[in-house]
Amino acid sequence: MMKITRRGLLASGAALAATAATTRFSLGQSSDSATIKLAGFGGDAENTAITHAIERFNKKYPNVQVDLSMDPISTGWGDYVTKILGEFNAGTGPDVVGTAIETFQAFAARGLFIPLDDYVKSTPEFSDFAPSLLDQAKYKGQQIYIPIGWNNIMINYNRDLFDKAGVAYPKDGNWTWDEFREVARKLTIKDSAGNVTQYGYEVPNQNFFIQPWFFSNGTGLLKDDWSGSNMLDPKVAESLQFLHDLIHVDGSSPIPGSATMDNQFMAGQVAMISRGHWIVQQAKTNGLNMDIANVPSRASMTTVIGFGGYAVSKTAQRPDLAQALITELTSAETQVEEGVGGGGVPGRKSAADNPAFLDFPPSAALYYASLPNTKAVPSPANFQEVEKIVIRYYTAMMADEVSIADGCKQAHQELEDSFARLRQQLGQA
């Protein structure tokens, strides 16, 4: 079964390749010989797409060996940063590093990568990327990363459960906080003993997933330029209170713990869940009748966006070959394959317009349509620490272990301390 799907992917990719090939150089083979170490991340979809990209790359460069290692990022980005930094410290750093925005500054601040401005200029294909993506992949004005796919948090909902409860789908994928709250309440079902057997919503437990609740309220946990805490903004407390009430007043969500409830969503025990496009992969294999909607709005329907990118390391022996590899890794074919497999929304508009990508979920067009309403996940160079502070206080507040007022105050203090240390480390104190 899986093989057929994969072949299907290849076919749709091949169609695109045919159009792309006309703009590309002829099929001359290079005699370059080298080994390129490539660090990638993601699940099966990315692994498949990257492996195929390398195969295509090797058609042109048969004597270049690409040494791939993949990380599933199962324990967050912090471990990945440490692993990659460790490799560089030991002098065995990869030549091409795939990573996500959360880590962009942490790596770039340490001067690990070379600027790619000239490469981007000389590669016309990159005009296909949403300009905002290329902009956000810069550090101090220089193009350090080449974007791949991105993920914005949407509300994923189980259509069967909506139908069963007689609740209408959000019209055009839009709704307000209050409408959302009402829907979540209606979709929560209890048995005769008072046990919840189906939750309307999962109040998320991860930094990335909770951001829209602040952005859509016209605020954020950090200042807009990511230089310090914004926890004392009353609107932050307001957002937290809203989530808190979903749990403790309405009972439409469990208290967020350490485990995510993706599988319970697939099992129809949670009707709505805040996730990115990667959830589509599972929904497809499990035959879940789901669709997506924009995040509910208060001040606006702004959601959060995170995206991946490739960088070339300073220690790469052959930056030219590394760039050629990135061209293949970010090609339309690779992006279609990743997007259809469910690894994220393709950075290229052309890939996101591919029928195979738009096929599922029914409102898949919303992914790209919502792009203007997105803000990047706040990712300062001390992101790993910021994330831990935020989540620690957030879970305590959601579990009623600390009041929202106190939690915000204490989190603010710790965040400010962390930023002070960061300035010192970067020599800006």
Add this chain to the structure above:
Amino acid sequence: MNGLLQTRAARRAVDWAILSVMALLAIGFLLPFLWLISMSFRKVSEAYKMPPSFFPASFDFTNYVRALTSRGVPFLQIYLNSVEIAVIVTAGQLVTCTLAAFAFARLKFPGRDTLFFVFLVGLMFPAQVTILPIYLGYARLGLINQPLGLALMYLTSSFGVFLIRQFMLSQPKALEEAALMDGAGYLKIFWRISLPQLRPALSALGIITFTQTWNYYFQAKVLLAKNAAMTLPLAMDVLRGYMAAGNLSVVMAAMSMSVLPVILLFLVAQKFVIEGVTMSGIRS
């Protein structure tokens, strides 16, 4: 005092009471495991149904097939890596730890107790403390992404030395001393007299070391980044999917498969211990 019949009845009642308590406890211990196995045979849509059911309704091997055919996880290769590492480490520790333990428990030499204390201190450092310097060293030696590199780290352990030494201390020295009087060398005493007495202890160390090595996760994650070099816990990590959003039933299937050899090994190793029960009646 008591009539013979009465005592026998009372003893039997106690036996039955103990057995039933043990049986209840054992079932309690097995429940999470039963659920794990039955989950590996279920679709996600049925995995979390209430009321919970601890037995598979049908034997649907889809999850197993998916675990075995996942692109990121060359399962057979990974299985072999795990076996290789666990076998080397277990064999290595059985040798190095018993040798050192014999020296610490039975021989006298200057600095012995200090040395032993230094070994004991080694227990106090978690892997998190030692892994970074080891990583940096391994990177220079090209031992990263080599299953052998992980095995090398654990060829001895303070735990093993300490455990075997304590066992030797709890054993009578009479036989060894008699052999010494008869002019036997220490190597012979170690091999012919001490080791056979230690069979239960060695099988305990063997099964524990094998299990621990089989399950190393943190260390393996740091040292073995490439798919082909992975061990089973890392494979399950990959199966868990990007951002841990994957199908957990598939992870459960992989877990059921990965636990099997350890169960077999345990049963074999326990045979030694249980044989030891009957043997110790004859000995001394």
Add this chain to the structure above:
Amino acid sequence: MTALAANEIRPRSELSRAQARIGYLFVVPSGVLYLTFVLAPVAVTAILAFAYYDPMLGSRWVGFDNFVRFFTDHRSLQIFWNTLRFAFFAVTGNVTLGLALALLLNRAMPGWLLYFFRLSFFLPVIIAAAFVSIVWTYFYGDDLGVINYYLRLVGLPGVRWLTDASNAMTSILLMDVWKNCGFFMVIFTAALQGVPKPIIEAAIMDGTPAWRRFFRITLPWISPVVFFCIVYCSIGALQVYESIVILTQGGPGDATRSLSILIVETGFGNFEIGYAAAISVVMTLIILVITAIQQIISRRLVQV
């Protein structure tokens, strides 16, 4: 420990030289490996505790700054207390239950039953802790959890096993004992094989009650192993990482965070390697003190 040496008659010098030679020879393989893979890295860590280590941003010596930071951080006390509390109950639970299981299984019963029992109690040890969480978070769930389902079925209120700070540690301990007591059972089972049957049988003939046989004969006989288990379990429990991370990741808030989790989070999560090294040094010293106390007590109690 040294009692062994003191009690014996001093052997002839030739013999003692031979003993020393063999002694060193036997220790060398372990010693070399131990030096390379434990002591050397630990020394590096101890040095790093006095540095800010980040070669790409510029490493530098910071004196005692990392230690000052730890001892002045308002979170440290709670985390330290969590660690001690966990260790105390985990050692008590694991060693006691492990010993009890070994004793109860050290009796005549059909072979298959013995295998079944031992396997049941050892199975949790076999499964990688990192993945046991999938099962236990389901068991401990608030509304969709297995345990609460049965509690409510018999009319009891559900318990917030993991999301309530006052329950979370107990829930973790329960899982930890389930996970690890089989480990100690295996060791105690092996130790019990060394207790000479004739002595026990003689005691039975004398009509000594079971509990007295246990305290007068069995326990003293296996006391070195008991001591080992207590020390080993304490050290392991003071370093507790996995059992907690897989269930609560230290939360809610800091309610279940242990020192090891803090070390991993700062060192591997935030890449503050110097600070993590300093916490490691503090943790090691704490473990050292506790082990030393246990050693002193054991000299009085353990019969060698």
